[in-house]
Amino acid sequence: MALSVEQTKMNAIDQRMIRLNSLLQSLDSDFRNSVASGPASVAGADQRWRQWAYDRRMVLNTEIAQVRALKAAQLSAVRTAFGRNEATRQLMIKTTTALKTKIARMSD
Numbered sequence: 001m002a003l004s005v006e007q008t009k010m011n012a013i014d015q016r017m018i019r020l021n022s023l024l025q026s027l028d029s030d031f032r033n034s035v036a037s038g039p040a041s042v043a044g045a046d047q048r049w050r051q052w053a054y055d056r057r058m059v060l061n062t063e064i065a066q067v068r069a070l071k072a073a074q075l076s077a078v079r080t081a082f083g084r085n086e087a088t089r090q091l092m093i094k095t096t097t098a099l100k101t102k103i104a105r106m107s108d
Contacts, residue, residue, distance in 0.1 A: 002081045002084065002085070003078070003081040003082055003084075003085040005081075006074070006077045006078045006080075006081040007078060007081075009074055009077070010071070010074050010075070010078050013067060013070055013071045013074055014071070016067055017064065017067050017068070017071065020060055020063055020064050020067060021064065023060055024057065024060045024061070024064070027053055027056055027057055027060065028057070030053065031050070031053045031057075034046065034049070034050065034053075
């Protein structure tokens with residue numbers, strides 16, 4: 001149960017990372033495709049948009065770095081939960097085998 005909870009948390013982090021990367025790619029694409037001409041350029045709007053895009057890119061990169069750190073911590077939690085789950089599973093197998101052996105001896 002704890003393993004599935006930790007995996008769900010990891011999935012949410014992965015989805016957040018995908019969303020942030022998508023936003024960053026979209027912004028980069030818009031930035032590359034922007035053309036400095038026309039009335040917007042004359043009015044200085046193009047330069048202001050480019051500055052906004054640069055600032056937004058910095059914010060997105062900061063968020064991505066934070067999510068990566070969160071993911072690293074969550075990966076540790078998933079590994080711990082997996083280890084506990086695996087130990088419990090092995091213990092159950094061992095206990096079941098021991099009980100079956102004991103029952104077989106009693107029936108002989």
